[in-house]
Amino acid sequence: MKRFLHRFIYLLCLGIVAFMLVCACSQSSEQDVTSPASSAENCRIVQHTMGETCVPLNPQRIVALDILTLGDTVALGIKPIAAGIWSPIEGTIDATPHLADKIKGIALHRFTNQPDLEKILLLKPDLIISASDPSFRGIYKQLSQIAPTVLIPWAEISRDWKQHLKETAKVFDKTEVATQLLNGYYQRVEELKQVLETLQKNSQNNHIQPFYASFAFVSNGLYLAQRNSFAGTILNDLGLLSPKLLNNLALPISDESLPIIDSDVLFVGSYQQSDRSTLERLQRKPLWSKIKAVQQNQVYFVDFQTWYGFDFLAAHAVLDDIEKYLVNTPKTNRRKSVSIAKIAIVR
Structure with a gap:
């Protein structure tokens, strides 16, 4: 009996030691897999x-x-x-x-x-x-x-x-790729600036008058994008942003304050489908006709998501719109462009 007990204790101790060795090896293996060096x-x-x-x-x-x-x-x-x-x-x-x-x-x-x-x-x-x-x-x-x-x-x-x-x-x-992309953006901005300046010289007897553009959007009311907004930074890069705008993202515009939008060109977008009725209501207001860009038939309706975008590809899409309406649209056809845009908004 005594011999059996000693043998049982010996085997039990041997089993415990073996178990501990297996656990140690397993832990060591796991540490090797997840170690920073690996x-x-x-x-x-x-x-x-x-x-x-x-x-x-x-x-x-x-x-x-x-x-x-x-x-x-x-x-x-x-x-x-x-x-x-x-x-x-x-x-x-x-x-x-x-x-x-x-x-x-x-x-x-x-x-x-x-x-x-x-x-x-x-x-x-x-x-x-x-x-x-x-x-x-x-x-x-x-x-x-x-x-x-x-x-x-x-x-x-x-x-x-x-x-x-x-x-x-x-x-x-890919920092080098980002640098190349931004260099391409700035190159395109400079080329577009030169084209816009040439057009202004032709229309102002070789004398450049201050020429400003703004972006406004409707979202439960009308908001004018400011200097630090996505559209604001692009218009500012082009030299088109009014110096009167603040270093904010957006400024709410009341119906009575519509005439303070004194830019020569106004790009307008609506946040969602339901906001289009708000924009249509604003267009019926007598003060809407007091907006400088409205008087000059230079109001263009653009995609809100693009102009509010903040990503690099959206920036080029904004430049596409500016080029489309300010360079490729003859002044004689701009009244027609505004009318078509208004019909699209109502729909």
């Missing part, structure tokens, strides 16, 4: 608003949570597998005109401040990206458990769309 071979450390993330060197299943990041990612030559985009009508998902041809094949979801984590998980992403937003910061840990997640600075860089392109490029190690 993972650094397959990813790059990227600093962002929530700290740092080891981004895969060649991510194949990227999910962009917002349209701003989607637009800049596509501009850099990278195509996500899924993205959240803004849609003014509940239950619909409409690609913005300036992105429509470039995001074919991407699974689009209606943008929301509370993205569906289960849906994102089913996509099996290897990288999640988004502009920094308080709601996304609140679920950053959950997103990071699904895949490496980068929240690209936005409010932290004062909504600077050019800097956002650069920050997005850092995520993918």
Whole structure:
């Protein structure tokens, strides 16, 4: 009996030692797999608003949570597998005109401040990206458990769309591409400025008069885009922005204050379908005819999403509109252009 007991205790101790050795080996193996030295071979450390993330060197299943990041990612030559985009009508998902041809094949979801984590998980992403937003910061840990997640600075860089392109490029190690894109933008701006100045000289007996353009949009009221808005920065780059505008995003304009829009050209957009009736009501107001651009038959209705866009491709789409209406539309046909735009708005 005593011999049996000693043998039992010996075997029990031997089993415990073996179990501990197996656990130690398993733990050592796991540490080797997740160690920074090992993972650094397959990813790059990227600093962002929530700290740092080891981004895969060649991510194949990227999910962009917002349209701003989607637009800049596509501009850099990278195509996500899924993205959240803004849609003014509940239950619909409409690609913005300036992105429509470039995001074919991407699974689009209606943008929301509370993205569906289960849906994102089913996509099996290897990288999640988004502009920094308080709601996304609140679920950053959950997103990071699904895949490496980068929240690209936005409010932290004062909504600077050019800097956002650069920050997005850092995520993918494409800073040189971003520099080339911005150089191309500035080159196009300078060329367009020269054309506009030439047109002004021809119409003013070789003497350039101050010539200003503005963007206004309707969203439960009329708002005039200011210097720090997306459209404001582009018009300012072109030298078309009135010096009277403030360093803000938008200024609400009451019906009685319509005449303060004293630009020679006015581009107008509506946030959603229901806002078009508000715009139609404003056009019937006697004070609408007091707006300088209305008197000069230079009011052009443009796509709100494009002019409010903030992404790099939207900037070129805004330049397209400016070139279309101020360069390629003869002055004799501008009254006709305004009439057609008004009919489209009513519809």
